[in-house]
Amino acid sequence: MQQLMALESSVLQFAEAAVKAAATVEILERSPATLRDAILRAVGDATRILFAPPHELPVALFSEFAADSRVVANPTPDEMVHSAAGVTEAFAGVASTGSVCVDVGYERTGVVSLLAPLQIAVVAAETIVPKPRDLFRSDILDGKGLKRDFVFVTGPSATADMGPLVRGVHGPHKLHIIVVR
Amino acid sequence: MAAPVNSADIQPRQVANKSNKKALLDAIRMTLDVQSAAVRLNTQTFNRNRYAATALIGDYNELKDRARQIKEAAIANLPELLRRLEASVQANGGHFYLAKTAAAANQYIRDVLVRHQVKRVVKGKSITSEEIKLNHAIEAAGIAVAETDLAEFILQVADEQPSHIIAPALHYSRERITKLFKRKFTTDLPLDTGEELTRFAREKLREQFIAADAGISGANLIAADSGSLMLVESEGNIRMTMTLPSLHIAIAGIEKVVPSRTDFGPFLELLPASGTGQPLTSYVSILHPPLQSPPFVAPGGTAKPREFHLVLIDNGRSRMREDPVLHEALYCIRCSACLNSCANFETVGGHAFGGETYSGGIGGSWEAGTGTLMNARFSELCTACSRCVPQCPVRIDIPWLNENLRQRMNLEQPPSVAKSAFGAMTGSAEQDRVAPLQKQFFGNYHSFGKWGTRFAALANASMHLPGARGLMESALGVDCRRTLPPFPKKTWEQLYHEERGVKPGTIEPGVVMLADVFTNYGAPERGMAAIRVLRAIGLDVALSPAMPDGRAAMSQGMMETAQRQARALAPVLKRYLDEGRKIVVLEPSVLAMLRFDFKHLLGDPGTQTLLAQNSFEPLEVLWGVAQELRLDLAQIFAARRCPHGTRLFYHSHCQQRTCNSATQTVEVLRAAGFDVVTSSVECCGMAGSFGYKREYYELSMAVGEDLFAQVRRAEEGSGPRTLVASGISCHEQLSAGLGREVFHPAELLASTL
Ligand code: SF4
Numbered sequence: 001m002q003q004l005m006a007l008e009s010s011v012l013q014f015a016e017a018a019v020k021a022a023a024t025v026e027i028l029e030r031s032p033a034t035l036r037d038a039i040l041r042a043v044g045d046a047t048r049i050l051f052a053p054p055h056e057l058p059v060a061l062f063s064e065f066a067a068d069s070r071v072v073a074n075p076t077p078d079e080m081v082h083s084a085a086g087v088t089e090a091f092a093g094v095a096s097t098g099s100v101c102v103d104v105g106y107e108r109t110g111v112v113s114l115l116a117p118l119q120i121a122v123v124a125a126e127t128i129v130p131k132p133r134d135l136f137r138s139d140i141l142d143g144k145g146l147k148r149d150f151v152f153v154t155g156p157s158a159t160a161d162m163g164p165l166v167r168g169v170h171g172p173h174k175l176h177i178i179v180v181r
Numbered sequence: 182m183a184a185p186v187n188s189a190d191i192q193p194r195q196v197a198n199k200s201n202k203k204a205l206l207d208a209i210r211m212t213l214d215v216q217s218a219a220v221r222l223n224t225q226t227f228n229r230n231r232y233a234a235t236a237l238i239g240d241y242n243e244l245k246d247r248a249r250q251i252k253e254a255a256i257a258n259l260p261e262l263l264r265r266l267e268a269s270v271q272a273n274g275g276h277f278y279l280a281k282t283a284a285a286a287n288q289y290i291r292d293v294l295v296r297h298q299v300k301r302v303v304k305g306k307s308i309t310s311e312e313i314k315l316n317h318a319i320e321a322a323g324i325a326v327a328e329t330d331l332a333e334f335i336l337q338v339a340d341e342q343p344s345h346i347i348a349p350a351l352h353y354s355r356e357r358i359t360k361l362f363k364r365k366f367t368t369d370l371p372l373d374t375g376e377e378l379t380r381f382a383r384e385k386l387r388e389q390f391i392a393a394d395a396g397i398s399g400a401n402l403i404a405a406d407s408g409s410l411m412l413v414e415s416e417g418n419i420r421m422t423m424t425l426p427s428l429h430i431a432i433a434g435i436e437k438v439v440p441s442r443t444d445f446g447p448f449l450e451l452l453p454a455s456g457t458g459q460p461l462t463s464y465v466s467i468l469h470p471p472l473q474s475p476p477f478v479a480p481g482g483t484a485k486p487r488e489f490h491l492v493l494i495d496n497g498r499s500r501m502r503e504d505p506v507l508h509e510a511l512y513c514i515r516c517s518a519c520l521n522s523c524a525n526f527e528t529v530g531g532h533a534f535g536g537e538t539y540s541g542g543i544g545g546s547w548e549a550g551t552g553t554l555m556n557a558r559f560s561e562l563c564t565a566c567s568r569c570v571p572q573c574p575v576r577i578d579i580p581w582l583n584e585n586l587r588q589r590m591n592l593e594q595p596p597s598v599a600k601s602a603f604g605a606m607t608g609s610a611e612q613d614r615v616a617p618l619q620k621q622f623f624g625n626y627h628s629f630g631k632w633g634t635r636f637a638a639l640a641n642a643s644m645h646l647p648g649a650r651g652l653m654e655s656a657l658g659v660d661c662r663r664t665l666p667p668f669p670k671k672t673w674e675q676l677y678h679e680e681r682g683v684k685p686g687t688i689e690p691g692v693v694m695l696a697d698v699f700t701n702y703g704a705p706e707r708g709m710a711a712i713r714v715l716r717a718i719g720l721d722v723a724l725s726p727a728m729p730d731g732r733a734a735m736s737q738g739m740m741e742t743a744q745r746q747a748r749a750l751a752p753v754l755k756r757y758l759d760e761g762r763k764i765v766v767l768e769p770s771v772l773a774m775l776r777f778d779f780k781h782l783l784g785d786p787g788t789q790t791l792l793a794q795n796s797f798e799p800l801e802v803l804w805g806v807a808q809e810l811r812l813d814l815a816q817i818f819a820a821r822r823c824p825h826g827t828r829l830f831y832h833s834h835c836q837q838r839t840c841n842s843a844t845q846t847v848e849v850l851r852a853a854g855f856d857v858v859t860s861s862v863e864c865c866g867m868a869g870s871f872g873y874k875r876e877y878y879e880l881s882m883a884v885g886e887d888l889f890a891q892v893r894r895a896e897e898g899s900g901p902r903t904l905v906a907s908g909i910s911c912h913e914q915l916s917a918g919l920g921r922e923v924f925h926p927a928e929l930l931a932s933t934l
Contacts, residue, residue, distance in 0.1 A: 017460070077480045081391065096237075097460040104466070105473050110424045114417060132461060133446030146442075149472060152449075152465040157417040160223070160457075161331035161348065162378040163355025169331065169379060170386065171417020171464065 010095045010128045011179055018098025021155035022167055023175040025098075027125075030180040035122065036064040039087060042120055042176045046084030048072055050116055052109040054089035057124060061180070075108075086116035086172070090153070092141060093128035093179070097154055100177055101135060105149040113153070119172035121153065125181045193341040197537045200555035202876075208533040208559075209880050216352035217883065220344070220530035223351040227521040228863070230458020231572065237460065238450060248447040249576045252512035255439045256502060262405040262438045263493070269408035273469050275489035279435070283496050287318035290397070290430055293490055294324055297428055299395045303386075305412075305419035306330035307399030308346055308515065309434050309494060312538045312551055315397070327389040329418035331382050338365050344531035346540060347456050347517045352530045386418070391479050396422035400433040401514070402448055406441040408469050408491070413452055415463040423468065427476035427485040432492045435499075436511040442467070448514060451574040455516040501550040506585040510546035512575040519543050519569035519579050524835075524864035525562045528884045534562045542569050542579040545586050554593065557586050562880075564868030565736050566835035567773060581781055587738025591616040610741035613734070623870035624737035660878040672696075673705035677712065677724040686721025688810070692802060693757040693764055696727040697771040699909045707909075710931035711767050711799045717817055717934055718806055723762065725753060730774045731782055736870065747774070747782040755788055764796040767927070769837035769908050772798055776840050798842035798907070800849045800926055807852070820854030822933040825903045825924060830892050832860040832915065834908030835868070846907060846926050853930065858895040858902060862888045865906075867914035882918065889918040905929060 015025040026042075028034050043049055049071045053059060065071065065087070072079050088109050090100035100121040104110035113119055127141060132152060134140050157171030167173060196208035212220070235241050255262060263279060270277040280286035294302065302319060304310070304326055316326045316337075328337040332350035336343060339361055343349030353361070359372045362381065372378050398419050402411040410431060412419050423429050439445070445467065453462045470489035478484050501507040520526045520541030523534075531540025536556045539547035545560025565580035573579065596615045604614030604621050616624070671679075673696050692715060700708040712722045728750045731743035754764055754775075766772040775796040779789045797805075807814055820827040829850060833843035850857050866884025871877055892915075896902055904915050904923040912923040 021460075021463075077478055077482075080477070081387075094461075099461055104420075104424070104468070107474055110420070110472065110474050111477060114420055114424065132449045132465075135467075136443045136446045147467075149466075149468045151420065151467070152461055153463065154459075154461040154465075155463050157463050158415045159331050159379060161335065161350055161416075162358055162375040162382070163353075164375040166375045166379045169383060169416040169418070170329065170390075170421055 007125055011125050013095040014093050014098055014128050017096060018177055021098045023098060023155050023177050025177045025179065027179045027181065030061065032061055032064040035061060035180065038178055039065050039120055040068065043085040043118065046070065048079060048083040050075055050080065050083045050086040050112045052088045052106065052112040055106060056091045057089045057122065080111055080115055083116045085118040085120060086112040087120045088113045090121040090123040091127060091147065092135060093123045094132050095128050096131050099132065099152040099154040101150050102153055103147050103150045105147065114171055117173045118176065120176045120178065122178045122180060125179050193532045197342045198556065199536055199558045202558065205559055206876055209529055212529040212533040213879065213883055216530055216532060217528055219354040220352050221527050223348060224521045224527045227458055231455055231518055231521060234454040234458040234460060238454060244447045244451055245574050245576055248451055248574055251439055251444045252575050256436065256508065256511045259435060259502065262440060263435060265405040266403065266408060266438055269406060270491050273408045274471055275408065275491055278490060278492045280492055280494050283313035286313050286432065286492055286494050287315055289492060290315065291318055291322050293430060294319065294395055295322055297395065299324055299428065301325045301389065301393045302395045302397055303327050303329050303389050303393040303422050305398040305422040306333050307432060308343065308538060309399055309432055311343060313494060313496065327386060329386050329422060330416060334382055342537055344535065344540060345517060345520060346515050352532060390421050390425055393426050395428040395430065396426040397430045397432065398422050400431050400437055401452065402445055403433060403438045404442040404444065405438055409442045410468050411445050412466045413462050417464060420464055420466060423470065425477040428488050429470050430490045430492060432494060435493045435495055452514055452516050455518040455572065455574045497551040506582060507546050507550050509577050509582060510543060510550060512577055513543050514575060516574055518572040522568045522572045522863055524862060524866060524884045525564065525880065529880065534559055542583065543577065546582045549586055554589055560586050564871040566864040566868045567839040568835050568863045571839055584735050584738055588740045591620065591738050609739060610745050612741040613739035616737060616739055619874065620737035620739065624734040624739040624742060660873060660875040668702065669705050671705060672727065673701040673708035674724065674727050676705050676709050686716060687719040688806065690761045690763055691721030693723040693725050693762045695725050695764055695766045695771065697766060697768045698727060698729050699768045701727040703909055707925045707928055708767060710925065711927040713934060714927045714930045715799060715803065718803060718812055725757065728753065730771050732770050732774050735778065744782045747779055751783055751788050751792065754792060758791060758795055763802065765799050765802055766796055767799055769798060769834035769840065772796060772840055772842065773836035798837060800846040801842045804845035804849050814849060814852040815854050818853040818930045818933045820933065823929055824932055825929060827855050828902045829855050829857045829905050830895050830902040831857050831905045832865060832888060832911055834911055835864040837907050850926060860888055860891050862891065865911045865914040867910040872914060885914050885918045892919060
């Protein structure tokens with residue numbers, strides 16, 4: 001019970017911080033159908049969706065979504081540059097900053113999470129750690145935090161170089177996070 | 182005086198090198214005219230956000246200690262770490278190159294690019310690449326370079342040097358960017374919002390990313406144990422630079438190496454919070470290139486295996502490491518907190534307060550370390566107000582570095598008979614007599630005070646003699662438009678000793694007030710007011726002999742003189758401590774000497790700690806006693822009895838805030854029944870002697886404008902407030918800017934007795 005409450009509060013802290021960083025957050029029960037519906041809702045009428053299969057979350061969780069006709073399994077370079085959304089898992093989240101941690105060591109996760117205007121990251125509630133520094137500790141997430149190559153993603157890309165704050169620069173213009181429990 | 186220059190004609194590049202003073206003065210004029218508004222807006226936003234973001238880090242101070250320890254150990258152990266790093270990079274399948282000089286680094290990178298027949302390079306932001314002028318070297322080989330960070334893109338289009346270490350084009354307002362782009366590109370787009378400009382630049386750069394065959398990035402930190410890089414950014418261009426092309430070259434100074442990846446932890450949180458004031462920036466990458474994922478192949482291109490080169494640059498850093506002062510600069514993580522919390526920087530930015538590459542308070546040490554000493558001349562704009570010191574995540578004493586640079590620049594000056602006679606007469610230590618007359622004048626203020634008060638009538642009258650101020654200006658560089666505090670007929674010491682029938686205080690322990698030279702010769706009545714106020718709550722107050730503390734000399738880079746003065750003063754104060762008294766210091770810049778700066782000067786850590794822990798600002802002591810004894814301050818210092826009114830505008834002194842001794846004054850005044858509005862500027866712009874100097878008068882007043890505007894806003898609609906300030910130079914600045922009398926808080930309290 002206590003564990004459950006701690007989980008609840010870290011998810012809430014995470015969601016609050018992520019929204020502050022201009023991301024949108026949705027919290028779902030873990031099921032292939034709900035996940036598919038949530039992702040498809042978020043992408044709207046996009047005709048092409050990039051997807052990098054997960055390595056931590058079960059592949060089966062994404063099975064229904066991956067079967068959608070708009071998901072491009074093996075994108076050509078041109079498709080990679082011209083897709084509306086990119087979907088990846090995040091192997092961890094950070095409660096204090098609302099960041100999601102995306103492993104960019106695999107096949108295409110780096111580009112899928114970077115090139116499309118809308119980034120969707122799916123993160124498991126129990127992998128949310130309190131602070132960024134926890135990702136360098138071997139005693140957290142069973143040592144899985146010590147990924148070889150990864151990125152803390154906090155909100156969409158942004159700049160203040162052109163005067164006022166503008167969201168959406170070279171990287172995604174929007175970040176949608178789906179927390180699964 | 183130099184012929185007046187139309188500031189609109191000065192191009193930033195022409196004044197990047199400040200080894201001659203004219204460039205510095207021209208740059209100040211140019212930035213005040215053209216860039217100041219944008220610089221102010223952007224740096225002050227960073228500054229506000231930093232205060233908010235660091236307050237959210239629960240263990241901020243511990244994290245800073247940890248960061249400092251990591252950097253100290255890493256720099257001490259650098260040769261070993263570099264060896265380990267080389268092995269790690271090679272084990273990952275990358276190439277490692279340690280470049281002794283800028284030229285060697287450029288040569289290596291050019292060779293790699295030529296070997297790969299690279300035609301187009303995309304670059305992420307790297308200030309180190311600016312230091313070595315990498316773009317020139319690459320372009321000279323016929324290879325196109327695209328800066329992809331939007332700020333760097335602006336600079337590349339404008340051909341200007343960076344004006345800030347993390348937001349290098351922050352001197353550009355949106356309107357000026359629009360004008361620039363319209364001039365340089367043919368486009369029908371309106372480009373008159375941030376969104377449109379961003380979209381325009383993004384589309385141009387997308388093409389570059391797709392077509393590029395090499396990416397060059399910097400690195401914020403590098404771990405020796407694994408070869409991991411940490412890269413902090415918001416735009417996503419650095420990720421593109423490292424992910425898309427098959428060839429990736431990362432360049433960084435050797436000081437970026439830390440032992441292990443675990444050491445990234447504290448910096449990961451401190452760097453973004455201290456810089457832009459975000460908990461984290463949009464993207465923080467932790468990578469061990471070469472990446473295992475395949476590179477992006479442009480439509481129609483051919484796949485190539487990934488290749489990675491780490492180029493580490495020495496270029497003077499090993500010499501800095503051996504330098505007893507400059508080695509501190511190697512701890513710098515380039516967060517920019519010291520730029521954004523600096524009132525002078527906020528007003529002119531890095532095109533004036535900066536050199537060819539580096540800017541701000543820490544910039545002088547970097548220009549001196551990687552270039553030549555005279556490149557650091559702009560560090561004169563550091564007034565040692567100390568506001569940057571508590572902001573620095575690795576606890577670098579930035580003013581101390583600048584004062585030492587000043588000393589070194591003084592020593593480069595040719596000696597002259599006039600300077601050394603002037604120095605001998607006024608009390609400069611032997612070595613400091615090469616310093617310019619102006620510096621020796623301000624550095625030896627106590628000598629002038631001593632003579633001036635002895636012949637007060639004559640001295641004050643002579644200031645009013647026709648031509649006398651002109652002489653002060655031409656010989657000593659004291660600006661004609663400033664009033665130096667008139668010499669009083671009697672010093673604080675004399676007034677104190679003439680008092681009769683004073684009853685000893687009733688509370689233990691008593692205090693001794695340090696008769697600092699500024700109050701003793703400049704505002705003795707203020708000193709007496711402070712004594713009366715402390716006595717009013719029952720404290721026994723003694724007064725120390727008037728002795729210089731080293732502040733004035735140190736701020737002019739006269740380090741020998743400062744050291745001699747500090748070492749003479751310390752035992753005198755120590756005797757009072759032995760008697761069981763606490764030390765009370767009226768002038769905050771002198772309090773900061775005892776709290777912080779003596780650690781550099783005394784060479785006696787025991788005494789220094791004792792002095793630091795037992796010296797206080799007068800109202801800090803008063804508030805402490807009042808809390809402890811539950812005194813009713815509204816009774817003792819009833820505000821309604823104050824002849825100057827009860828509505829106040831209070832400006833605390835910069836060093837007083839660094840000492841954490843400012844809020845107590847507001848508490849006391851409010852408890853006494855005053856209605857207090859406080860300023861929120863980092864510094865009034867006077868900063869000791871800085872604003873008195875002829876060449877900095879305009880800058881000083883421009884800095885002050887923020888404070889004057891705050892006063893005007895506080896009074897809007899609700900009528901005037903009495904001006905109150907704790908520092909003697911803040912008094913001069915406020916009264917110069919607003920033409921009104923300014924009081925010390927102790928004077929107001931004393932007036933209610
Ligand atoms: S000196 Fe300190 S505050 Fe200034 S940029 Fe370096 S790390 Fe930041």
